[in-house]
Amino acid sequence: MVIVTGANGQLGNAVNLLLAQQGRPHKALAHGDLDIGNFDAVRQAVKSLKPQLVINCAAYNDVDGAESRPNDAIRINGLGVRNLAIACGEQKIPLVHVGTDYVFDGNSSAPYTIADEPCPINAYGKSKLLGEKMLTSLTDQFYLVRTSWVFGEGKTNFLKKLLGWAATQEVLRIVHNQYTGPTSAMDLARAILQLTETGAYGLYHYHNAGFCSRYEWAKFALEKKAWKGTLEAVDMSYFPSPARRPLYTVMDLFPISEMGIEIPTWQEATSKWLTEAT
Numbered sequence: 624m625v626i627v628t629g630a631n632g633q634l635g636n637a638v639n640l641l642l643a644q645q646g647r648p649h650k651a652l653a654h655g656d657l658d659i660g661n662f663d664a665v666r667q668a669v670k671s672l673k674p675q676l677v678i679n680c681a682a683y684n685d686v687d688g689a690e691s692r693p694n695d696a697i698r699i700n701g702l703g704v705r706n707l708a709i710a711c712g713e714q715k716i717p718l719v720h721v722g723t724d725y726v727f728d729g730n731s732s733a734p735y736t737i738a739d740e741p742c743p744i745n746a747y748g749k750s751k752l753l754g755e756k757m758l759t760s761l762t763d764q765f766y767l768v769r770t771s772w773v774f775g776e777g778k779t780n781f782l783k784k785l786l787g788w789a790a791t792q793e794v795l796r797i798v799h800n801q802y803t804g805p806t807s808a809m810d811l812a813r814a815i816l817q818l819t820e821t822g823a824y825g826l827y828h829y830h831n832a833g834f835c836s837r838y839e840w841a842k843f844a845l846e847k848k849a850w851k852g853t854l855e856a857v858d859m860s861y862f863p864s865p866a867r868r869p870l871y872t873v874m875d876l877f878p879i880s881e882m883g884i885e886i887p888t889w890q891e892a893t894s895k896w897l898t899e900a901t
């Protein structure tokens with residue numbers, strides 16, 4: 624049996640769907656079912672349900688909110704992961720956890736490899752890095768998969784927002800100088816399930832193949848939707864926000880790229896989502 628935490632989020636939904644399709648018994652635990660920030664509850668759930676695997680899809684993802692409420696982010700992204708790592712470590716159960724490209728400062732001009740040192744520049748990135756440290760120090764059997772710009776079935780994502788803006792506005796301004804790889808939640812979920820078959824614990828990077836700027840991603844999606852409005856490229860400084868965001872967090876997908884795990888391009892993944900979800 625597989626436990627999925629944060630089961631109502633984008634990745635949680637995708638993991639649940641794939642597990643169901645594969646006929647694998649699983650327990651989907653949404654935020655209301657299990658708060659990963661509650662140490663006793665996490666320990667009790669893992670002990671009593673006796674899963675063979677835990678996949679943590681829960682996270683605090685409000686990048687701007689984390690600047691004014693850093694402890695909310697730390698409670699979930701840091702201590703929540705600590706709780707899961709201790710509980711899984713005690714029961715000798717492998718734990719999958721998902722990290723972020725925002726652990727990097729974005730000053731590189733080449734894709735970040737799994738050997739590159741993280742250096743987060745905002746509170747969200749710091750809380751996620753704390754989670755990585757908790758995970759790697761408190762259990763041996765972990766898969767840590769960093770990802771970026773996730774889109775799937777959930778409350779919100781960039782593509783959903785974009786289509787909402789496009790429905791009501793004739794001119795859209797989108798940032799041209801922030802780059803990474805968009806990630807289909809379904810492709811990520813599939814990669815995670817394949818990874819867990821290997822027993823090769825450790826750190827991985829996964830986003831869809833290739834990379835783009837927010838502007839290029841928006842242009843691609845809006846052209847697919849035959850939007851008739853005007854798209855303008857603006858600098859990130861055009862939209863002042865509480866959190867600084869790294870400019871370039873493209874990731875080098877090695878070694879996943881050599882493990883026979885499917886990595887569709889971001890264009891393929893975006894087209895599929897636009898066809899199926901909108």
Ligand SMILES: NC(=O)c1ccc[n+]([C@@H]2O[C@H](COP(=O)([O-])OP(=O)(O)OC[C@H]3O[C@@H](n4cnc5c(N)ncnc54)[C@H](OP(=O)(O)O)[C@@H]3O)[C@@H](O)[C@H]2O)c1
Binds near residue numbers: 628631654683703777
């Ligand atoms: N989204 C991105 O662009 C992005 C980029 C890089 C990395 N990531 C990482 O990828 C992973 C999956 O992200 P996602 O896009 O699927 O996130 P998501 O859609 O925001 O889902 C996160 C889920 O976690 C739940 N949650 C929040 N606090 C919780 C708690 N204390 N206990 C249990 N559940 C809790 C949320 O429930 P409620 O909504 O009910 O609170 C939500 O269902 C996360 O680790 C995230 O940090 C995401």
